[in-house]
Amino acid sequence: MKRRTRTAVLSLAAFSLLAAACGDDESSSDTTAAGSETTAGSETTMGSETTMAGGDCAEMTPVKLQLQWVTQAQFAGYYAAIDQGIYEQMCLDVTILEGAVDIVPQEVLANGGADFAISWVPKALASREAGANIVDIAQVFQRSGTLQVSFADKGITSPSDFAGKTIGNWGFGNEYEVFAAITDAGLDPAADVTLVQQNFDMVALLEGEIDAAEAMTYNEYAQVLEATNPDTGELYTPEDFNVISYEDEGVGMLQDAIWADGNRLSDAAYKDTAVRFVAASLAGWAYCRDNAQSCADIVLAQSPILGASHQLWQMNEINKLIWPAADGVGMIDQAAWDRTVEIALGTKNLEGATVLTAEPDAGAYTNDIVSEALAMLADMGIDVTGDGFTPIDVTLNPGGE
Helix, strand or coil, rough: CCCCCCCCCCCCCHHHHHHHHHCCCCCCCCCCCCCCEEECCCCCCEEECCCHHHHHEECCCCEECCCCCCCCHHHHHHHHHCCHHHHHHHEEEEEECCCCCCHHHHHHHHHCCCEEEEEEHHHHHHHHCCCEEEEEEEEEECCCCCEEEEEHHCCCHHHHHHHEEEEEEECCCCCCCHHHHHHHHCCCCCCCCCCCCCCCCCCCCHCCCCCCCEECCHHHHHHHHHHCCCCCCCCCCCHHHHEEECCCCCCCCCCCEEEEECCCCHHHHHHHHHHHHHHHHHHHHHHHHHHHHHHHHHHHHCCCCCHHHHHHHHHHHHHHHHHHCCCCCEEEHHHHHHHHHHHHCCCCCCCCCCCCCCCCHHHHHHHHCCCCCCCCHCCCCCCCCCCCCCCCCCCCCHHCC
């Protein structure tokens, strides 16, 4: 990635202090660097030959991060960590791999194609149940961003109103919040609701083919608000729609998390890389919290597929899913985890399948990595909870331009 001019979230001196606590390693190696030693208990690799001082690294650790979709502000924190030199200050040479419909990020990770991956928790747990030894090491999104959107004149204000309606969902494991909400409303998904698979856009809703469409706060919902109402010639407004939040309905599932290779976490070198990678990534998200426009611009410089106002909207909505983070950004909340597992175990789709068939074992997640990372950032005075976070106001332009 081409480096942009920095307005760094952290001072160089602060990064130097953090780096001095981090040793370097080769992420694909099973052995630690020569001259290093392992600190008892933390397994953090240290040593004068690999320790960064004043922003200088004896060598850079190559890291590949697999995204679950294409470049957009959903992943802005990682792009910002590159752009602002945060990964570099951690002696990490990070390459970001874009996702696509046919790419399963957690499986890329499990098969050795990446060092870390971003994935929704239920999907990754399904892969783990199938044999992929992957571990959630940082829960970046603290809450679900999934919505069901309908035109206001349809009168759909709660899942109970889905009865007799045509309800869209994406499938591919994205449908379980929809089914959980329908079931909680006392409806039979197979008999009381007409469920159809929709594309990853809002065309079917806007053309009247479905009554309510699945959407993310940061993407598809913006698509309807940047579309022109043919009756007025102006953009649609929020008042034109009813929006059901699955988080508010109590069936939200944990979404974007950083996943690591469980087979490699026992290696001190890989674990050290994981701590540094998580710390730098969370610092990138803290930068985006405080510099939403800058992060939208960083993403736009990488990919102009989505327009400027759409990316800024997305950045603002993503920040709402991350901040505030009461226990510290990236910490895995037991209650949210348990709710996700309960839905994944107990909610059936139309084929009668559930995401999971058995309770995941205790090794499916750990807060050890993120706790070390947060301690580093907190010691440097970095706000890791975002208690004072306030969203910005974003005006969408036609087509998201």
